[in-house]
Amino acid sequence: MTINDAYRGLGWAHGALTVQRHAAMLAPLTFLLGDGRQVSPMHVAPWAGEPGTESLPGILQRLRGEWPCVPFGYSVPGDASPPDWAASMEPAAADEEVHGYSSNHPWRWEPSDGTSLRLSIDYPADSAVRRLERSITPDPRAPAVDIALTIIVRENCRLPLGLHPTFRLPAVAGGARIEPSRFDDGRTFPGNVEPGRELFAVDRRFSDLAVVPSRDGGARDASRVPLAADTEELLQLNGIDGSVALANAAEGYRVRLSWQKEHFPSLLLWYSNRGRSAAPWNGRHVALGMEPICSPFGLGPGTALADNPIARSGTPTARTFRAGETFLTRYRIEAEAL
Incomplete structure (x- = not known):
């Protein structure tokens, strides 16, 4: 694979972007703001390019930026989960890959007219999914990128779906603020994302991201990132109106993500805050995933299809x-100056 085959880029009046064939991940992405400053809001994992990364699971090898996940999630044991969750948590299928086949394998470049990048990936012959297609198109009039995802299936099926934008955070704790659009119901994770690095209470509801129940019996402001604590956590906002912004006050810009809420009725917030000590994380990974999903916390396809508590509450999880x-x-x- 040549360097030109592994990565392709585009530049336009308001920025520049790079897409890699592996998992079709978008990053770096640089926007030129109206005041002339350049900002790069997407995250690139710190182990990118380190020796030995080729032996990691596909999704981790060059983890970065934004990409689609079909099906979304991965299965985990329900041992630490409340009974109503444990009853719906299914084991991983033999061929399960974290966040789906497309997140772990190279895509194929498709012809384009020079104003966008286009890729596709064919799934294994025994998969219900036949093919994914993806296009990334800069907006010629603004510091913004429009993305389209096409899913083609072979047979009747139900799938959890997700988009996986992962954002870079400032160095100072609380230097950025998460600004979600209106949502119906917030939930904490029904278990331990990373044992020993828990922060939020188990399986609790909340209505304000600034007041989230914590393990110590109090509440934490989960709207300000990065968090001061070394933690790995997930929160899910259900019935959200289809947009979220990250106002990076420390660096003077806001990045906004908008999507079709009828396709992705929830937003998963992934707080990766130095909480994972195993390689390649090594206690150094700091990023925020703001992920539109149709899934229960990414708890794997089996759990997404089951009668899980989020599905029972009226929010689809597949x-x-x-x-x-x-x-x-x-x-x-898209991005703008603060």
């Missing part, structure tokens, strides 16, 4: 596809 269906969803990442 989408129904019909054989031969072509599903198209669109979303946008």
Whole structure:
């Protein structure tokens, strides 16, 4: 694989971007703001390019930026989960890959007209999914990128879906603020994301991201990032109106993500805050995932299809596809000066 085959880029009046073939991940992404400053809001994992990364699981090898996950999630044991969650948590299938086949394998470049980058990936012949297609198109009039994802299936199926934008955070604790659009219901994770690095209470509801129940019996402001604590946590906002912003006050810009809420009714917030000590994380990974999903916390396809507590509450955790269906969803990442 040549360097030109592994990565391709585009530049336009308001920025520049790079996409890699592996998992079709978008980053770096640099925007030129109206006041002339350049900002790069997408995260690149600190082990990118280190020796030995080729032996990591596919999704981790060059982890960065934004990419689609079909199906979204991965299965975990329900041992530490409340009974109503444990009853719906299913073991991993034999062929399960973290966040789906597309997150772990190289995509194929497709012809484009020079104003966008296009990729596709064919799934294994025994998969219900036949093919994914992805396009990344800079907005010629603004510091913004429009992204389209097409899913083509072979057979009737139900799948949890997710988009995985992961954002870079400032060095100072609390230097940025998460600004979600209106949502119906916030939930803490029903278990331990990383044992020994817990911060939020187990399986609790909340209505304000600034007041989230914590393990110590109090409450934490989960809207200000990065968090001061060394932790690895997940929060899910259900019935969200289809947008979220990260106002990076420390660096003077806001990045906004918007999507089709009818396709992704929830937002998963991944707080990766030096909480994982095993390689390649090594206690140094600091990033924020703001991930539009149709899934229960990314708890794997089996749990997403089961009668889990989020599905019972009225928020879908999987989408129904019909054989031969072509599903198209669109979303946008844009930036502005604060």
